[in-house]
Amino acid sequence: MLDRLNQLEHDALDSLAQVNSAEDLAAWQASIFGTKRSKGELDQVLSVLGTLGREERPAFGRRANEVKQALLAALEARQSVVKAQELERQLQKGVLDVTLPGTPVHRGRLHPSTQALRRIVRIFAQMGFEVYRSPEVETDENNFELLNMPPEHPARDMWDTFYTTTPGVLLRTHTSPGQIRVMRERYPKPIRVVLPGMVYRYEQVTARSEMQFNQVEGLAVGRNITLADLKGTMTEFARQMYGSQQRIRFRCSYFPFTEPSVEVDVYWGLETERDRMITKGTGWLEIAGAGMVHPKVLRNGGYDPAQWTGFAFGMGVERTAMRLYGINDIRYFWSNDLRFLEQF
Numbered sequence: 116m117l118d119r120l121n122q123l124e125h126d127a128l129d130s131l132a133q134v135n136s137a138e139d140l141a142a143w144q145a146s147i148f149g150t151k152r153s154k155g156e157l158d159q160v161l162s163v164l165g166t167l168g169r170e171e172r173p174a175f176g177r178r179a180n181e182v183k184q185a186l187l188a189a190l191e192a193r194q195s196v197v198k199a200q201e202l203e204r205q206l207q208k209g210v211l212d213v214t215l216p217g218t219p220v221h222r223g224r225l226h227p228s229t230q231a232l233r234r235i236v237r238i239f240a241q242m243g244f245e246v247y248r249s250p251e252v253e254t255d256e257n258n259f260e261l262l263n264m265p266p267e268h269p270a271r272d273m274w275d276t277f278y279t280t281t282p283g284v285l286l287r288t289h290t291s292p293g294q295i296r297v298m299r300e301r302y303p304k305p306i307r308v309v310l311p312g313m314v315y316r317y318e319q320v321t322a323r324s325e326m327q328f329n330q331v332e333g334l335a336v337g338r339n340i341t342l343a344d345l346k347g348t349m350t351e352f353a354r355q356m357y358g359s360q361q362r363i364r365f366r367c368s369y370f371p372f373t374e375p376s377v378e379v380d381v382y383w384g385l386e387t388e389r390d391r392m393i394t395k396g397t398g399w400l401e402i403a404g405a406g407m408v409h410p411k412v413l414r415n416g417g418y419d420p421a422q423w424t425g426f427a428f429g430m431g432v433e434r435t436a437m438r439l440y441g442i443n444d445i446r447y448f449w450s451n452d453l454r455f456l457e458q459f
């Protein structure tokens with residue numbers, strides 16, 4: 116019986132030495148060790164174990180195990196030889212061109228809105244403004260009422276709104292409700308904060324307005340704050356953001372929560388039809404609304420308007436980024452087109 120084992124080992128090693136391809140190697144492995152469906156030669160020899168006498172069995176078992184281990188080791192060794200041979204063959208055929216560029220790895224980056232937002236926040240941080248986070252899902256009270264827009268106030272028409280199914284709860288239409296939150300939390304300390312984040316409007320999407328966008332709200336409340344502080348702050352911001360040659364203008368406007376109110380425009384240019392569309396024919400792009408905080412709003416925040424004054428602004432981050440990068444359509448920001456996003 117041991118002879119059959121020895122014979123098997125000898126023959127198998129012999130035929131293994133002839134194997135030169137991955138397919139032949141697989142066939143050899145199947146013939147010796149078997150597959151799920153068929154028995155291999157080794158199993159066949161081992162099947163005689165049951166017919167052996169008691170004295171013969173231990174020696175046979177031991178030898179069978181040795182043979183099996185030897186064949187497995189030989190198989191492994193042959194596998195690496197065959198692999199090397201195949202690689203060599205491919206190299207000779209020229210299949211593998213090591214000078215070809217590899218598979219490119221896509222590098223992630225920050226969205227241009229996030230980049231612009233961080234830049235804006237960094238500039239205000241240098242001027243002493245602290246970042247304050249406030250929620251995107253707001254109450255009607257904070258978003259409108261406490262900002263001096265009671266229900267049915269016509270100024271609400273300026274903000275087409277996404278309401279939730281919970282009465283009195285909506286997606287904020289601007290970052291201004293954060294003013295109320297900061298004031299109520301910080302009273303009676305002076306305030307100098309910026310509030311960045313996404314806002315939502317149920318609006319027609321055009322080249323100059325989207326239905327979701329980022330704003331950075333600013334709020335400064337103190338004892339002797341005047342419109343001159345607002346002008347100085349916005350002018351310095353524009354200088355830092357766009358360089359000292361950037362032209363900026365303040366235009367009278369109306370917001371229920373400021374008095375007086377202004378809009379802040381940066382010069383865009385008026386050469387092409389596109390310029391005309393984006394700037395409504397003026398050459399100027401509005402990047403922020405601003406003004407002196409309305410006495411009623413100060414009072415709603417807990418500050419006595421006889422003693423405190425403040426300025427506020429709400430800046431459109433994508434508008435600001437359009438001017439910064441020369442992007443002439445705001446819809447690019449949320450269309451998720453990599454050809455656009457990878458340019459920043």
Ligand code: DAH
Binds near residue numbers: 288290405407427
């Ligand atoms: N909340 C206004 C808007 O979204 C912008 C704005 C105007 C914010 C004047 C202010 C402000 O803080 O003082 O249209």
